[in-house]
Amino acid sequence: MTDHAAVSDFVVVSNRLPVDRTDDPEEPWRRSPGGLVTALAPFMRRTDGAWVGWPGQAGVELDPFETDGMQLVPVTLSAEDVELYYEGFSNDTIWPLYHDVISPPRYRREWWQAYVRVNRRFAEAAAAAAADGATVWVHDYQLQLVPKLLRELRPDLVIGYFHHIPFPAYGLYSQLPWRRQVLEGLLGADVIGFQRVADASNFARSVRRQLRYDTKATGITVPQPGGGERLALAKAFPISIDVDDYVQLAHSPAVRARAAEIRESLGNPKKVLLGVDRLDYTKGIGHRLKAFGELLDDGRLDVEDVTLIQVASPSRERVDAYMQLRDEVELAVGRINGSVDTVGHTAIRYLHQSFPREEMVALYLVADVMLVTALRDGMNLVAKEYVASRIDNRGVLVLSEFAGAADELGSAIRINPHDIDALKDEIVRAIEMTPAEQGRRMRALRRRVSDHTVDDWSRDFLAALDAARQARS
Template sequence: MSRLIIVSNRVAPISEGGPAAGGLAVGVYDALKETGGMWFGWSGDVLSSGQPHMQVVERGPVTFATIGLVRRDYDQYYRGFSNATLWPAFHYRPDLIQYDRHDFEGYCRVNAWLAQQLVPLLQADDVIWVHDYHLIPFAEALRAAGVKNRIGFFLHIPFPAAQVLLSVPPHRELVKALCSFDLLGFQTQRDLRAFSDYIVSEAGGEVEPGLAPAPATVRAFGRTLRAAAYPIGVYPDEVAQLAKAGTRGKPVRTMKATLHDRKLIMSVDRLDYSKGLVERFRAFERLLDRSPACRNQVSFVQIAPPTRADMHAYQDIRLRLEAESGRINGRFAELDWTPIRYIHRQYERSVLAALFRQSHVGYVTPLRDGMNLVAKEYVSAQDPDDPGVLVLSCFAGAAEELSGALIVNPIDIDGMADALGEALAMPLAERRARYRDMIAQLRENNVSVWRDNFMRDLRAAGEKRRTAKTRPTRGAIAA
């Protein structure tokens, strides 16, 4: 059986029950450890001097191959184009885009350099699976180096509508680079439609829908590839076991003791402007304002671990949240009750899962999100006999699957406040019915299904690329 080679911007240190990692890290590692293979990418180290050296570590069936970045590469590739340009654009915030031509050059340069580091580690039958927006040019760089292996790409964040993507000056170069992959995977059908629309309306290409479950065929820039939606999942039973185990830990016991039988609203997000945290705080304030009976009866815990702390946009959102939580607490707090507990630190996965299980409401309202695995983990962690209620943004990819959630528009502060009130008052029978529908969906489409479906289509797409002749398309550019 051919090896699976995972390529991602960051190779995160994963340990069972250890600090919570993002959806990409958890999903990728769970996929890789079942098949064996290699995980390649940036180590997270930024070197002030000297040349980066590859480090290779074997842990069971998984080989971790990591390499550091020099300061200039980190600034241009990671802080610059990836997170100051692509991240806001792909999350529908063109007003926050910062673009510098030198950053884009650095982004392409680092992708080419990383590809060169990987080439000597490859075997002829390896299947390469590249992840996320940092590495859009990676397949193009591998092809330039003569690599003929099957190469797939999965985008964990949203793919923006064509008119939004046009706000990124080198948008055409980016989409052309994507077409060097054999298979493109998106979180939702909405993202796939956005990509297809760009191909047809801006690249002069063609998109031929596949007969389900086959992916669509894309012809653009003189190339033929496949594209489909593959919603990433979780292992719900594993999350449930973590939740049960975590209830015995000191953090959860302390939380229960300090609640004094109050109901708990629970949120966990990276500290990011795409998560709708300010709007979430204001909706909770609106609930307290309009429903005096909730005062001193409900506590809202927001855990927001730091991320990209050296970027101004993230420093700004932290300051805004601290100000909002302080203002709301100053307005409503009593001697024995603090309405919002805003915690700016990271917790172990078992602790978070146990907190989810203890809470009455899961509050997941991003302004835009590719999938949002927190929503799926919240449902997975619930006690089937007494489950909580998920309040979920319509702009999270998970909303397409979790029909048992209360779906809200995070721009509608009153609507979110209404949903919180409905969730807190929901009868047990309705909570159980909603939970049963959602947990069945999560078990049917867990992370193994995500991986297996993608890998099945990648192997098929790679075979077709080797045998098919590419048809010319309108406005095609020679590869």
């Protein structure tokens, strides 16, 4: 059936491979810094696992290769594939629809056709890489059709799918012209994981309304093509971070020295506020800037005392909505700084770039207040990274109730980012919070993050897949 010399018992499928190409001939590939790679790399090395994904450059055709103890199976995407499947359907249809239509989604049939075509290509690559009875774990919204396509190709496989972004309420989801096909695609998996209980509930309701399948607790009864039925598990598996990595960096003398240097470069303000986001309309950056600007205009904050650092890493720069957002954010920053800056102090230090993890931890150590004002977010790992880095049990996390992390981080100051007046009040409250209350809240937050790491997340999901395998036998 399959050539066992070229196949693996554990296969991960994601839009991108877990490596980035470099210009160094000695090290042409470097492991990506993402949490998913961190969580799964040790397990894949133990199982001689394979990772199926796009290498990140259009038109590049590569044979499977090995790096960092993992078998990597590249999937080729043409420039047209990237435009239609990735920038089009994934990021201009699914992304805005699943994030509560903060930006209007566009429904184009040629995008959908490309999405089907590319999902089939990923499924075929995974089927070829998987040994008899292997476990395959598919990741995220770009590949929602892969579970069903893969099951049709390889019914012997145990298939998991994890959805890293929100799943919308039925009233929004029902707008999707291809709503049934996507649900059927996801239900090809034995286990379908979501960030929040609400997301799993939204998915189950859409299945009931569209497909009329029976749903009970976390189980969904899925009819089989040849008769009979099977049970798919759909439930929340909230993702987390590699806590130890952030703790070690926070203890590093070099990182701590860098934090002191950053604060000095800002003019040693009394309080430093920090926002760290991809430049995305879901992150509420404009709401944050509006609240901060009004606090300065109202005289409740003084530019001599308080500075906001806003890191906005580049994102989807060829998509119109993102180009417009960048213009809006940079205009807002310029207006605020132009009206309140002094020669020695800048209100907002805006950084439209990405930074290595060491620099991010230094920024977390500098920040007296962390602002997470997402309008809709699957999880928001930045909130957890900040908490893990605060080994001094100081600092205040201001956290949107619309981020998945709010379900777990109950000791943060929770805010509705749409309520600008309340957001302003909570920012002032965070700035003025006593060290004793900071310590009480941060210790509780750190306990929660330490008790549920990215290793726990992957272990829980793989245990559910193993249970699905046992149920078959």
